[in-house]
Amino acid sequence: MMNKGERVERTVSVVKSVRQKPCKPEPFDGDAIIKSIIAGVWKKEVEPIRKAFNANNAKVGMSKSAKKAISNLKQKLPAIIWAGYFADRKKLIKHSGLLCIDIDGIGAGTQDAIGKLRKHPSVYAAFVSPRGNGVKGVFRVPPDKDMHACAWRAAAQEAEKQTGFKADEATKNINSLCFVSHDPEAYHNPDAVELAVSDAKQEQEANEDEQETKVVSPEMLVERKGIAVRLLGEIKWRTTTEGFCKCPGIGLHTATNGERDCKVCLNGAPTISCFHNSCRAKVDELNRLLRSEIGKAEAKHDEAQWFVLPGTSSDSITESAEKIFGVIGPTNTLFRRGGLMVEPVEDDLGNTMLKEVKPVAFRSRLEGYGRPVGAWRTGTGGMVLKKVCCTEDTAKSLLASLPAQNLLPKISVVLNAPTLAEENEKLILLAPGYNKALGGVYVASAENPPEVLLGEAVASIKELFVDFKFPTSSDRSRAIASVFTPAFRIGGLIKGHTPIDLAEADQSQSGKGYRHQVIAVIYNEKAQVIARRAGGVGGFDEDLSQALIRARPFITFDNMRGKIDSQTLEALLTCSGLFSVRGFRQASTEIDISRFVFQLSSNEMNTTKDLSNRAVIVSILKQPEDHPWKTYPEGEGELLQHVKSRQPYFLGCVFAVIRYWHQQGKPRTDETSHSFREWAQTMDWIVTEVFSEARLLDKGHEAAKERVASPALIWLRALAIVLNRENRLGEEIDATEIVYLCQTNGISMPGSGLIDDESEDNAVKKTGSLMKKEFGDRMEVTVDQFTITKTEREETRDNYAKYTKKTYTFTKQGGGPQDKGDQGGDELEQETPLGGNIPIPIPILNRAAELENTPIIQNALELFRRRISEEQTPRRST
Secondary structure (H helix, E strand, O other): OOOOOOOOOOEEEEEOOOOOOOOOOEEEEHHHHHHHHHHOOOHHHHHHHHHHHHHHHOOOOOOHHHHHHHHHHHOOOOEEEOOEEEOOOOOEEEEOOEEEEEEOOOHHHHHHHHHHHOOOOOEEEEEEOOOOOOEEEEEEOOOOHHHHHHHHHHHHHHHHHHHOOOOOHHHOOOOOOEEOOOOOOOEEOOOOOOOOOOOHHHHHHHOOOOOOOOOOOHHHHHHHHHHHHHHHOOEEEOOOOEEEEOOOOHHHOOOOOOOOOEEEEOOOOOEEEEOOOOOHHHHHHHHHHHHHHHHHHHHHHHHOOOEEOOOOOOOOHHHHHHHHHHHHHHHOOOEEEOOEEEEEEEOOOOOEEEEEOOHHHHHHHHHHOOOOEEEEEEEOOEEEEEEOOOOHHHHHHHHOOHHHHHHOOEOOEEEOOOEEEEEOOEEEEEOOEEEOHHHOEEEOOOOOOOOOOHHHHHHHHHHOOOOOEOOOHHHHHHHHHHHHHHHHHHOOOOOOOOOEEEEEEOOOOOOHHHHHHHHHHHOOOOOEEEOOOOOOOOOHHHHHHHHHHHOOOEEEEOOOOEEEOOHHHHHHHHOOOEEEEOOOOOOOEEEEOOOOEEEEEEOOEEEOHHHHHOEEEEEEEOOOOOOOOOOOOOOOOOHHHHHHHOHHHHHHHHHHHHHHHHHOOOOOOOOOOOOOHHHHHHHHHHHHHHOOOOOOOOHHHHHHHHHHOOHHHHHHHHHHHHHHHOOOOOOEEOHHHHHHHHHHHOOEEOOOEEHHHOOHHHHHHHHHHHHHHHHOOOOEEEEOOEEEEEEEEEEEOOOOOEEEEEEEEEEEOOOOOOOHHHOOOOEEEEEOOOOOEEEEEHHHHHOHHHHOOOHHHHHHHHHHHHHHHHHHOOOOOO
């Protein structure tokens, strides 16, 4: 801790707390305080304030409770009165020759502002505020309490000139408090020179007029003097603001002239006064002219502190917009998204999203930047700035201007967690706040993911799917890939397109939508859900456009049924750049949609061929009722709550894999069976080389793409699932029995709707026709893991007429519902060195030699040995 200093020139006062009653300031050396701030004396107290502020400020606007919590923490800090040594909060014993300028709300620009203050010779110290979003600048000034107000104003003007930010007026009092802080890089110049400050006290005493004294900046005083000399000629200055000149009406004098008969005072209201009365009219005329000229010059100077609206006597729309948006743009509070002005807001559920700022709302937004809003008006002394309200028409004109488009920062997406991006061939983490990268990314969360070891990351991600039942090992691989696709898409790590994640299941409540939720939660997101609706007002395409405007990255089409034929959705998946959207009662605009992730879930959806080619299909089977679900300590023991509670960790697992992929040179495989080749080859490398899983895309995926685009195959799959559920696989059934199955299970026939809408004879005939068309000359049709075999045999009716009876047998590939086809597909039993047989995927066996010494396989083998060891250890009976 610092020690009490002697009462020397720079002795200041410190109070232990603003809550201290009674207040007893203690003297300390100013140099020692700055050294303590640098040394971290108050680091332990300051860091919780910054953490709380960052966590809440990342959201758009802190709640009252958050502000109160931060305020309570600050009030526990010691506080400095830089102006000198005080007996109490009011009685100054000796001025220190120092004062503090407080600049708040700079955010990421704090270090830049400190760097600019360092260049000023009168800056004694500059450091980051306790909250971390502002700067404290301590100036060396004359040690005179009567000049403190003028000194503070002069220092504030110098600080604004250096940094471009206005000082907080609340700190101008001589006894203003400044909380201590922590800043290892704080600036300290004990040899700072004293700031030149006008002797306002002397000028006021010399001013014989009883006018209110106006503090004039040094720049404006020079301007005033120049105008006075131009109008009056040579002036002999007695003080900085007062002098004597030749009277403009000297020819009208009736008495003897003296050198000090005509006086010029430039403090307050500029005034010429003459000892003689005979020249009154001429002097009054010059007074009006002097004040008018000075008023015009100072009005132009004041204009920089206003938002000046366009008008007949003001700037043009473009000129006004350039000045207004030139101020608003760097604050990163309003953004441009296509042709719309938007701002980050929170919806009712606490999700950060973008909302259009319409002209009516912009009128009030304009008043929130600490500047008066006004326009030029004609006054008695010439043109003056006067406060006026911005009209809706003026707001429309400003929003439609080119400066609004050019000066506001662009934004493409709003995230609730940091993301990885690439810059100069290196991975960077886009931190909370606004990032220019990737077309503008606003990160609303302040918590960065931890560093996770690669082997641990692989094991943790695999564990996410322990309770999911996949029909093939490649479905499992595609599920793992779906965890990484959002990071590659959002972070721009894949330049090409990424497919829509299409989840399907054999039955409802199998977990297809649940998997989508888990993936979104890893990224601290909750997807925007779009349900199937008819066209027109509030239709599917309009809902989709509105979701794109909000700019939240995950968009889910949940539990879609029937025909999905949206040209908008298909175009989105192959759009390279800007996409035209139109929200409810909005004009169409083009926005960047390259950061969005699309998910779709369905059991009986029928898509177009184009949409199926732009999808990756992950199939899931429903677990039996007695399945022993894994439980977790969080919430109700569910996986989703587990991931939500450890979201930064799981995102760290994702980043660990991506960093390894990037370190290896961004490798890809030779996979060519998907039209989005860059995505397919990258994900194929990750699932095979990092996770040692099966290839991403197999023949089953191609068959699934064909099936979702075929209503007849979708219908046959639904029948097969019902027969499997009823344990009737292997049983011969005819068209009549198929009709009965459809009627009792609500299965629709392609082109006919529900079969129970038809008479039985018509339904049977249509069923026979549909089967004939689907089978053609074949006797066998395959859909997913099911095979339908047609049998034809000649039979005799009651009237002895001969006919050909057709029956159909549904079987499951591999022998039945409980065979390996349910879980893994292509696997072989391989004897292990540890004893026993375990299933090993064929792709792993084929590459075993080349992978044997890689870090991934070494990690996997170690985890495998532990698991085998645990399984072979006898368990204690309970």
